[in-house]
Amino acid sequence: MESRWANEQSKTNLIIDGLLFLGMMFLTGTGYVRKYILLSGSASREAFGKKVDMLMLGINRDGWSIVHLYSAYFILFLLLLHIVLHWKQITVMYKQLIDNGILRLVILAAFIIISLFLAAFPFILEPSMITG
Numbered sequence: 837m838e839s840r841w842a843n844e845q846s847k848t849n850l851i852i853d854g855l856l857f858l859g860m861m862f863l864t865g866t867g868y869v870r871k872y873i874l875l876s877g878s879a880s881r882e883a884f885g886k887k888v889d890m891l892m893l894g895i896n897r898d899g900w901s902i903v904h905l906y907s908a909y910f911i912l913f914l915l916l917l918h919i920v921l922h923w924k925q926i927t928v929m930y931k932q933l934i935d936n937g938i939l940r941l942v943i944l945a946a947f948i949i950i951s952l953f954l955a956a957f958p959f960i961l962e963p964s965m966i967t968g
Contacts (some may be wrong), residue, residue: 845921852918859911866904870897 873890874897881889889896897901919926934940953960 849918849921852914852921855875856914858920859907859914863904863907863911869900870904874900882886889916 869892874892875883875888876892876897877887880886880890892900930940934943
């Protein structure tokens with residue numbers, strides 16, 4: 837018979853995984869709104885002959901950018917929670933996958949550095965200016 841703790845953990849995992857999936861679908865939808873539905877100024881000029889301000893659910897394109905960003909933060913939070921709840925399983929599998937302790941540390945360090953760079957690159961790299 838399954839223990840009550842394992843049953844509760846399974847429920848928690850299912851809820852987190854379900855929220856992660858729904859969050860990803862919402863993130864995809866908000867990205868579509870930004871890219872294809874609420875046109876940028878130049879795209880609206882091309883489509884309608886003049887700049888048109890568009891709203892969806894009373895929110896403009898820039899507002900949907902904020903919704904998109906905070907959706908990403910929510911998904912990242914859920915992903916980190918998922919990792920914390922599965923940490924023991926992750927460490928056991930990682931040690932089984934890579935026997936060499938030094939190689940494990942090198943791969944882990946590279947993974948952390950790449951992860952931090954991917955999150956921080958907008959603040960590290962300089963945008964280029966195109967004047968025309």
